[in-house]
Amino acid sequence: MSKDLFFISLIEQAMKSRFPESALAQALVEIQRRGQQEGFDEGARQFVNFMDEVAHQVIGRIAPLGSINQRELAVDLAFMASMPDDGLSPPAPDPVLTSPEWTSLLESSLAVMKQQVRPAHCATIVLERDGQILREIVVDQSPSLSTVRGITPGYYTLALQTGRILWEDTLSEGHLCWTSAFPDRPLSLAAATFEQGGQPSRTVRLLSGEITLSIFPGLEDGRLEIKVGEAGGPPL
């Protein structure tokens, strides 16, 4: 057995015991006894140094516990400070310790909370045909009207960019082609020239009327109009 590191072997053997606690206690006594024998003096000094290291590590494991608790508090405070002010958030507790490390973590947590940059606009609406994006419509606080031309038969989806589907359906010639949609009526000027207005073959109100989707038939293909109303108000 190595005389310079004899204590490692004794500790390792003791840990394999069925009763490691008492075996380790005996091993530690044996280490102290053997350390006094000739030839083990270097190993004995290293054992003392090694146990100093264990002591440091025990302290290192226990000392940060209070600091972890305070760090958690820093993250929680940052979370509350970052929320839109609802006037209901509780004030920070009085005994918060403001060490430089704690303050630094609070500031970096606040910065991370605020760095989560979201688009300034309210939402993005995505129109897809058969899985392909046709148009992305950015919605801000003011009313808007978007027109998408060249609508041909297919499977259409109107969704928020977040993935929430607002409407989906198959559009056929019966919706998009004037002669199919209104076989008894003459082709209107608006339908023929694809300008705004005209007679929709279908109108769908979405999100309690905040968005209105209108399908207008044309000569060979149709157009979609997506109207977004004012916040809380009806569409245009």
Next chain:
Amino acid sequence: MHAGPVYSHAKRARPWSGLSLAELATQVVHLGDRAALKELHDYRHLFYYGGNGPLRLAEYVDSLRGSSWALVCCDGRSQLLDQAYDLTIDKFAHLPNGRPRASSGRPTASKGGRDGPDCRYYWAAFLEYAARQTEAQPKESELEREAMAGVILQRHVLRHFGLSCFESRRRANPLIRRFLCKAAGQMLTLWFPTEMTARECRSWLKANASDADPTRPFERYRIQSLIDEVLVRRLIGSFEQFGCRPEDLTAPQPVPTDPAFPDGAEISLRDAVAEEKAANLDQQRPAIRALGAMNLARLVRRIFDDLGDGEIEDSCLAAEFGLSRASFSRFAGSRWFRRMDESAETAIPDLWRNTAWVLSGIPAFIAAGRTTGLWDRIRQVLDRTQSPEDLR
């Protein structure tokens, strides 16, 4: 430009595709609806991070895992970052089976019990925040309500990722364990010294924190800070209390339950150190890192084996593993003390310092130290380094 959401045209595959964020969360909390949970995780792109987005929840948490802020929270340990990631995902995705709901509609399962977290708690908390915001700042536009809910959810997830980082640090510490305490009808998650039994924890709380009220803001932090103070005080108190008592050495004592080394299992220091070193390869010196995880574990086991058989032949082992003698000496030299400057306590080779770290987390070793004066050694170190007040 963002990657855009992935839609499915199979409407049946997304029965809740049209629900708002709050409606989906409500489905999860009140009905334990797995389809709603799948919709939230697989199809909703609600998060933004560092100019990227919209991201799904797991993608967002993965981005957080790579941030320097998270590295600080996890004390620079990549293994803890991975655990924090898994824990955060579990908080929002793990839905235990067959748990009844309380009459309040909130789940009755524990927040972080043996079966793992119950995501209904976390979605319920999100709904509470969202309801408070709606009450404080009413918005008639559903688009605006949905956007605000997204902001709140993002910060809720971010907060819980931060808390998961700290929980991972605590879980990695075998000297403490989680204790769930019920007060005023609610659960408080606290951390106590491993050596305290559940009954002792309850008694301590009754004596020292009988006024615990989870509804009070930041109550958990207040109670935990009391426990942390006691934990340090117990350690310091025990220095005075234990001396070498030979009579304790005769009768075998029951092995205390140890999370890292389960009751009745053979404890291999050699394997524990080897695995710990290999798992933290990125923290090793360059020459050791170059060995790779497998070879490093093999080297550590070989050194322990050679120690048991006789002297370590430093130069032979160094050559066998392609290390210079100097690199080997810094890593696992067998004679460091004679070269050590008296003031340079850091000269202990990395492997032996790491062995000391592993031992410091084994309650059986700490308990054995009580009977043999280890605590005296700790007290001396403590006296040399810092006052007990500094430990708080």
